[in-house]
Amino acid sequence: MNFNSRDPGSASAEEVAKYWRLPSARAARELARKVGVRHIGGRYAWYSIWAVEGLAPPPRSRWGELKLPHCTADDVADILGESPRSARRRGLAKPDASFPDPIPLRKKPMLWRRVQLRAWQAGLPVPHYKRASMTTALSPNASRLRKKKTVCNSFDPWAAVRSAACGND
Helix, strand or coil: CCCCCCCCCEEEHHHHHHHCCCCCHHHHHHHHHHHCCCEECCEEEHHHHHHHCCECCCCHHHHHHHCCCCECHHHHHHHHCCCHHHHHHHHHHCCCCCCCCCCCCCCCCCCECHHHHHHHHHCCCCCCCCECCHHHHCCHHHHCCCCCCCCCCCCCCCHHHHHHHHCCC
16 A cells, blocks of 8 residues: 555445445445445545545545455454354444444444454454544535525415415415
């Protein structure tokens, strides 16, 4: 990885499929389209992938660890030596407060960041990443101030007709 670059680059559909643990590049393209990750020249920018996962743009020192493929419940079960069902329950119920949260990309299958799981398993502090602001997740129209509808207090010749049509005499 080139640390002199200003951005982390982009990933092909195959790389995104491996990263999100999807069965094919087509599934990766469909999920990217569904969650709003745009592709440019068949490649997906890492910044937009991380933004969909709820992360703010990370510092350059974290790019390598954030590009590692995510872990599914089966992977978590192998790491922890328990069943996949127990791994899913651990993600939902969180009996241990230090256990990393699943990624809020989709509900099934649940995904975790590999670096966070490794740190938790080793008993090290779990790395936390800065979350993106919720105002950036809103549509551009929602962030604009809405104009209040002006109320006209002048005479309305059709008010009586509308009132009669509604049955409000």
